[in-house]
Amino acid sequence: xxxxxxxxxxxxxxxxxxxxxxxxxxxxxxxxxxxxxxxxxxxxxxxxxxxxxxxxxxxxxxxxxxxxxxxxxxxxxxxxxxxxxxxxxxxxxxxxxxxxxxxxxxxxxxxxxxxxxxxxxxxxxxxxxxxxx
Amino acid sequence: xxxxxxxxxxxxxxxxxxxxxxxxxxxxxxxxxxxxxxxxxxxxxxxxxxxxxxxxxxxxxxxxxxxxxxxxxxxxxxxxxxxxxxxxxxxxxxxxxxxxxxxxxxxxxxxxxxxxxxxxxxxxxxxxxxxxxxxxxxxxxxxxxxxxx
Numbered sequence: 001x002x003x004x005x006x007x008x009x010x011x012x013x014x015x016x017x018x019x020x021x022x023x024x025x026x027x028x029x030x031x032x033x034x035x036x037x038x039x040x041x042x043x044x045x046x047x048x049x050x051x052x053x054x055x056x057x058x059x060x061x062x063x064x065x066x067x068x069x070x071x072x073x074x075x076x077x078x079x080x081x082x083x084x085x086x087x088x089x090x091x092x093x094x095x096x097x098x099x100x101x102x103x104x105x106x107x108x109x110x111x112x113x114x115x116x117x118x119x120x121x122x123x124x125x126x127x128x129x130x131x132x133x
Numbered sequence: 134x135x136x137x138x139x140x141x142x143x144x145x146x147x148x149x150x151x152x153x154x155x156x157x158x159x160x161x162x163x164x165x166x167x168x169x170x171x172x173x174x175x176x177x178x179x180x181x182x183x184x185x186x187x188x189x190x191x192x193x194x195x196x197x198x199x200x201x202x203x204x205x206x207x208x209x210x211x212x213x214x215x216x217x218x219x220x221x222x223x224x225x226x227x228x229x230x231x232x233x234x235x236x237x238x239x240x241x242x243x244x245x246x247x248x249x250x251x252x253x254x255x256x257x258x259x260x261x262x263x264x265x266x267x268x269x270x271x272x273x274x275x276x277x278x279x280x281x282x
Contacts, residue, residue, distance in 0.1 A: 039204060039214065040162060043177070047170045058176070060240075064216045072215065072244070080211050109211060 001053065001128050010121045013048035017041050027118035028096065035117075045120075055127045065123050066093055066111060076108040094119050148274040149251065154208030156201040157265045163197040177203075177220045185227060197264035198257040199225045205255065205268035206235055210245065218244070225255065233257050235268070249273035 014025050018035055031037040037045070039059070046057045067075050068089040075086040082090065087099050087106065094114055167174055174183060177200060186195040203223040207213050214220065222241035225233050235253050237245055245253075252271035259265070 040158065040166065040200065043173065043220075044166055044170065047173055047176075051170075059214050059220065060216060060218050063214055063218070067216050069216070072212075109208075109213065112213065 001132070003125060006053070006125050006128060007121055009049060009052045010117065010124055013045045013052065014117060014120075017044040017048060025117055027116065027121070029117050030113060031115055031117065031120065032113045049124055053124065053128060055124065055131055057124070057127055062112075062123070065126075066090065066115070068092065080108045082106040082108060082111065090114070093123070150272040150274055152209045152211060152270045152272065153267065154205040154210070154270070155265070155267045156204035156208060157263055158197045158201040158204075160194050160197045160259070160262055160264055163200060163264075164193045167193070167196070179221045179224045181226060182224060191259075191261070194259040194261065194264060198259045198266060201264045202233065202235070202255050202257055202266035202268065205266040206253065206270070207241075209253075209268040209270040210241075210248075212244065215240075215244065225257070245270075 011022065011025050014020070014031070014035065014037075015022055018037055018041055020035055024035060029035055031042065031045075042062065043059050046059065046062070050056050066089075067086075070086060070089055074083060075089070076082050081104065082102070084103065087097075087102060090097060090106075090111065091099055094116070096116065096118075097114055178186075178196065182196075182199055186192045186199070189195045200220075202225045203220055206223045207218075212218075217240040219239060219241075222237060222239040224236040224238060226236050228234055233255055235255050237253070249272050250270060251273050253268065255266060255268045257264070257266045
């Protein structure tokens with residue numbers, strides 16, 4: 001499956017699930033903030049991608065991808081602020097973030113608000129590749 | 134009259150800590166989702182929840198309220214749907230007189246136990262257009278689940 005096919009599938013899933021215009025679905029658009037997605041919308045998008053690409057991605061898989069298997073107590077501190085270790089992980093899956101700007105400030109609840117269309121496409125591409133391999 | 138001061142954990146570390154979560158869902162969103170992707174129902178709702186709502190005249194309102202309740206609980210936990218968690222880990226059941234109650238399963242239950250959850254309450258309401266739910270989580274005072282986090 002080509003990267004173009006994955007890109008197209010992600011774009012279509014986001015447009016159809018959220019009811020937004022195609023030109024709003026840019027790589028840097030954040031799903032929750034810019035495109036107004038809620039949890040239920042993320043689920044809808046993932047199911048559409050599963051149907052289109054044959055790759056199952058559950059909502060918890062999204063969390064696992066973002067958190068990278070780091071235990072909760074190492075990912076965020078007792079005040080719900082993402083740790084340096086957590087930020088380093090987030091930088092891997094969301095390369096667009098500015099670690100220095102977020103250090104000591106990013107609340108765990110706000111992490112997914114940084115997730116972009118490109119981040120989603122990269123995650124899906126990773127899953128497709130893992131399934132093929 | 135001044136509002137009462139919040140309990141200072143430093144003065145009384147065994148004081149219970151409270152966290153609230155609330156969520157509102159458009160019923161039409163649930164209707165559309167289930168119509169376009171009916172297989173999602175089993176991902177979101179337990180068999181018990183589906184059976185309860187199926188017996189209602191306005192099924193989708195009740196399902197929407199239950200989804201809102203799951204979200205409200207996860208917001209009260211401050212975690213959202215985390216690693217290894219499933220939507221069905223938060224189950225809304227009804228007591229004999231109809232009062233909703235939260236039943237936790239799987240990873241969400243394990244997470245809540247690790248964090249010292251001592252009580253969890255939920256309230257639901259819905260109209261033809263909207264469903265809303267509020268959850269209150271009570272944590273053991275020494276659990277490390279601070280009011281800010």
